[in-house]
Amino acid sequence: MKHYSAERKEAVLRKLAPPMNLTVPEVAEAEGISAATLYNWRKQARERGQVLPSRGSTPEGWSSEEKFRVVLETAPMTEAEFSAYCREKGLYPEQVEAWRESCMNANANSAELDKRSRQERKAELKRVKKLERELRRKDKALAETAALLSRRSTNPICCARS
Structure with missing residues (x-):
């Protein structure tokens, strides 16, 4: 070895x-x-x-852990150090800033996401109820039509042609 x-x-x-x-x-x-x-x-x-990084040669293909590690490494840097770091790693400062923003907002919007999720669920339930009402109405109409057709076929007088 x-x-x-x-x-x-x-x-x-x-x-x-x-x-x-x-x-x-x-x-x-x-x-x-x-x-x-x-x-x-x-x-x-x-x-x-x-x-x-383990995946892809572009930074956008990196895992969240790798992006987070870059954000942590660059957090205490001055602007000059940050620029040098980005050049060395083949990154654009805008990419790192976007990753930093994503990290900062990861937990901040959980209440807003929960609220939006509840609203979407409520709207979906409303839509389902409306569709079920429409389905029941159409089932009744279909049953009435079937009853009318069955009466006509059993009653030869109403269906006779002149």
């Missing part, structure tokens, strides 16, 4: 991180390291708090 230095591991992990965003199989083939080893390294790096 090969042992790799910490510097080598970090250099390889940088290829998985933004802005390069190479996939584990690509890096494994290029570096001659097994994919399983790279997956383990990536898992350990994530546990240490590094941003190493």
